[in-house]
Each structure stands twice: as C-alpha cells, then as structure tokens.
Amino acid sequence: MVAVTTDTLGARIRDKALALGFDAVGFTEARLGPEARTRLADFLASGAHGEMGWLATRTDERSDPRALWPEARSVIALGLSYAPDADPRLLQAQTGRGAISVHARNRDYHDLVRGMLKHLAQFVVKIGDGHVKVFVDTAPVMEKPLAEQARLGWQGKHTNLVSRAHGSWLFLGEIYTTLELPPSPPRAGACGSCTACLAACPTDAFPAPYRLDARRCIAYLTIEHAGPIPHEFRALMGNRIYGCDDCLAACPWNRFAAESRQAKLRAREDLRAPDLATLAGLNDAGFRAMFAGSPIKRIGRNRFVRNVLIAIGNARDPALAGAARALTNDPDPVVAEAAEWALSQLVLVVVA
Structure with missing residues (x-):
C-alpha cells in the first residue's frame, strides 16, 4: 500500500x-x-x-x-x-389531507x-x-x-x-x-438573534433556546407516544399525521438549500397530501402494503390511524364523519377513543 x-x-x-x-x-x-x-x-x-x-x-x-x-x-x-421542493407548512391549509413530515414521504x-x-x-x-x-x-x-x-x-x-x-x-x-484524521477547520454560521424556529412551534415545545421538551413536540406525539394524544395538544396538531416540520421549515438558512438529489428521498406522489378518509380506512394489511419500506411502517396501523383521526376531528368537515364513525368500535381502544373524539368535533360543527 x-x-x-x-x-x-x-x-x-x-x-x-x-x-x-x-x-x-x-x-x-x-x-x-x-x-x-x-x-x-x-x-x-x-x-x-x-x-x-x-x-x-x-x-x-x-x-x-x-x-x-x-x-x-x-x-x-x-x-x-x-x-x-416546497415549504411543507403549505400542506396545513389542506385540512382534508394529511401532512406527513418531509423525512417520511418515501x-x-x-x-x-x-x-x-x-x-x-x-x-x-x-x-x-x-x-x-x-x-x-x-x-x-x-x-x-x-x-x-x-x-x-x-x-x-x-x-x-x-x-x-x-x-x-x-x-x-x-x-x-481507529485512524487519526485531522479535524475539519472551523466554518462560519450561527443562529444569531433569530428565533423563527421557536416561534413556529405550534405546541410551545421549546422552554428556552437550544432546549426541547419532547413531551410537547408533535413529532414525538405522533411517532414515539403510544397512548391517547393528550387533549391539550389535539387541536394544535392540525392535519399533521406523522411528524412535524414547522421548526425546521422556519429556519432562514433553508433559502440556500436545494431540493434533495436523492430520488428515494423525494416525496412519493401518494404521500404528498394523502386523503384522510382513505387513510382512516386502512386495516393492518392495507397499512403494511401502503408503507412498505417507509419509516411510517414502524409505528404500526393503530398509532397511525389514531393520528389520522385527530386530523379528521381538526378538519371540522362533516363529510368526514362517516370515516370517524366507522372506527368508534375499533378493537384498539386508543383508536376507538380517537374516533369518538373526532366525531364529537364534527358534531359540534353541525350543531353550530
């Protein structure tokens, strides 16, 4: 050598x-x-x-x-x-559609x-x-x-x-x-006085700069948290059904970022803004088929459908009541509870 x-x-x-x-x-x-x-x-x-x-x-x-x-x-x-290729926060206006974090769209x-x-x-x-x-x-x-x-x-x-x-x-x-490699030289760059990421968080998950309380983070709640979503965070979740990009997307340094070169990381068309009613109807086999090879698969059908039901409740669209009603007797109690909650939100819209 x-x-x-x-x-x-x-x-x-x-x-x-x-x-x-x-x-x-x-x-x-x-x-x-x-x-x-x-x-x-x-x-x-x-x-x-x-x-x-x-x-x-x-x-x-x-x-x-x-x-x-x-x-x-x-x-x-x-x-x-x-x-x-676009600011993921734009999806939040499409209330009948689910917003999936950028990292999990392929x-x-x-x-x-x-x-x-x-x-x-x-x-x-x-x-x-x-x-x-x-x-x-x-x-x-x-x-x-x-x-x-x-x-x-x-x-x-x-x-x-x-x-x-x-x-x-x-x-x-x-x-x-085990090799001794010379360290990389210093490079410029810092947050300075910017607090855009902190202000963008829907649930105030940052008690201070550089500190995260995961228990309040929508990414944590939709991915890592296994039980019912705490009621105080449900409305704040909007249509986010897997993860949240708000603090990332708010960063001004993103203006220099070009779209990923990796085809396997670019969004699948069916995951850019999937229909909530369709997602709510997934059984375990359908869920596994749809998300084969996706990071979403690891949370399982029940946790995912729980998230979808929260988004349905937040959509405030009575046309979605049937999708929620169909899951009120789901074998998984967390899913059934989320369905009841979603239905209650849609009923309030009708009454109002």
Missing part, C-alpha cells in the same frame, strides 16, 4: 463520500466536550425525553464515543440532504444512509488500513454534537443541526475509526 499522509487520507475520504452522494462530510476527534454531556444529563433529569426510555440507557457511551468503542480515534460525520432514510456508509467504510479500510464502525441512529451516538464538532453545521435553537448550505434538512450518519 502506498503511504499517505493523514491530510491526503482525509481529502480522499471526503472526495469518495461526495462521489457516493453525501452532501456534507467532516472529521472530528472521537470525543465530546462537557457541554454535550451536560445537555444530555439536564434533558434526561427534566424528564423531557418522555417515553423514549432508550435515551436514558447507556448514557456513558452516548456522551463519550470512546466509551462506546475505546479504540476509536476519529469520527467521520456525514450529512445527506432531504430538502423538499423510503426509510436509515436503509439508504446505512448502505452509503458501508460503501464509504469499505473505502476507508482499503486506503487507510484502519478499523471502522458504522452508525445511523442505531446506537448510543450523539449525532448532532458530533456533526457540529466535525463542522457540518451547528445545533440551532431548535436543537437540530443547521447547515449554511443545506439549512435544517440533513440526515446524519457516522463512521467511527
């Missing part, structure tokens, strides 16, 4: 990552500073993680890459743009990013003679602080990564390696 300097090695890895389709790549030491650990500890101590109990496990490994893998010396942080990004990471990892081993481990939201890894350290962007006030080039629309993945 021809000897290469670490600078040359980093450049070759970067070029390969971009050739594979990644939109951002950076390098950082396999360590996290005390601020990341403190943020995590405070977040968990406040209970703001809600039912996401997995966040409270393996916290030592989550807050220290070398606790997860002692041999790790560097982290290669990768970003893949999933920027939409294939499950985990599968796509994982495959790309494995190809890059093979390249790293081939040219660098080191060992690697690949992660894409599948292990106790603090992706956003590592991406910030690797200069892919910075954690905005909405706690997500913000990029000068790609706005708030980056999927993240990491390669831990």
Whole structure:
C-alpha cells in the first residue's frame, strides 16, 4: 500500500463520500466536550425525553464515543440532504389531507444512509488500513454534537443541526475509526438573534433556546407516544399525521438549500397530501402494503390511524364523519377513543 499522509487520507475520504452522494462530510476527534454531556444529563433529569426510555440507557457511551468503542480515534460525520421542493407548512391549509413530515414521504432514510456508509467504510479500510464502525441512529451516538464538532453545521435553537448550505434538512450518519484524521477547520454560521424556529412551534415545545421538551413536540406525539394524544395538544396538531416540520421549515438558512438529489428521498406522489378518509380506512394489511419500506411502517396501523383521526376531528368537515364513525368500535381502544373524539368535533360543527 502506498503511504499517505493523514491530510491526503482525509481529502480522499471526503472526495469518495461526495462521489457516493453525501452532501456534507467532516472529521472530528472521537470525543465530546462537557457541554454535550451536560445537555444530555439536564434533558434526561427534566424528564423531557418522555417515553423514549432508550435515551436514558447507556448514557456513558452516548456522551463519550470512546466509551462506546475505546479504540476509536476519529469520527467521520456525514450529512445527506432531504430538502423538499416546497415549504411543507403549505400542506396545513389542506385540512382534508394529511401532512406527513418531509423525512417520511418515501423510503426509510436509515436503509439508504446505512448502505452509503458501508460503501464509504469499505473505502476507508482499503486506503487507510484502519478499523471502522458504522452508525445511523442505531446506537448510543450523539449525532448532532458530533456533526457540529466535525463542522457540518451547528445545533440551532431548535436543537437540530443547521447547515449554511443545506439549512435544517440533513440526515446524519457516522463512521467511527481507529485512524487519526485531522479535524475539519472551523466554518462560519450561527443562529444569531433569530428565533423563527421557536416561534413556529405550534405546541410551545421549546422552554428556552437550544432546549426541547419532547413531551410537547408533535413529532414525538405522533411517532414515539403510544397512548391517547393528550387533549391539550389535539387541536394544535392540525392535519399533521406523522411528524412535524414547522421548526425546521422556519429556519432562514433553508433559502440556500436545494431540493434533495436523492430520488428515494423525494416525496412519493401518494404521500404528498394523502386523503384522510382513505387513510382512516386502512386495516393492518392495507397499512403494511401502503408503507412498505417507509419509516411510517414502524409505528404500526393503530398509532397511525389514531393520528389520522385527530386530523379528521381538526378538519371540522362533516363529510368526514362517516370515516370517524366507522372506527368508534375499533378493537384498539386508543383508536376507538380517537374516533369518538373526532366525531364529537364534527358534531359540534353541525350543531353550530
């Protein structure tokens, strides 16, 4: 093998990552500073993680890459743009249609990013003679602080990564390696005095800049939360049936973001603004068929239809009463309760 300097090695890895389709790549030491650990500890101590109990496990490994893998010396942080072709908030005016988060309108990004990471990892081993481990939201890894350290962007006030080039629309993945790679140089960019993302949140899920209370977040409520949706948040959900993009979409840096180059991340036509009545009628088999290969599949039919029923209630359209009424005796009690609530909202419209 021809000897290469670490600078040359980093450049070759970067070029390969971009050739594979990644939109951002950076390098950082396999360590996290005390601020990341403190943020995590405070977040968990406040209970703001809600039912996401997995966040409270393996916290030592989550807050220290070398606790997860002692041999790790560097982290290669990768970003893949999933920027939409239009502001997703425009869907909220179509009350008879469901609004699905941009990240879930096509294939499950985990599968796509994982495959790309494995190809890059093979390249790293081939040219660098080191060992690697690949992660894409599948292990106790603090992706956003590592991406910030690797200069892919910075954690905005909405706690997500913000990029000068790609706005708030980056999927993240990491390669831990035993190679000593030079860290990426500093890059300009910051939130400054902007609070657009905080003001955009329908449920006031940000008690302060850079702090999220997941228990109030529509993305959490529609994806991670298994029981009935708390009544205080139902009307605020509007027609959002899987996730929420409001804080991301409000970021001014998005004006520099071009639509994702990845065909598998661009919205399927049937998921751009699906009909609520049709979605409410899905049985388990129909749900699985419609969302095969989609991240939506993992929450299951019952949780998804629960979300659809909340949107039906918020639509205030009596024409949707039949779809809600048909589910008032659903075998799943959470679905049946959501159907009763939706029907009660539609009845109020008729009475008024």
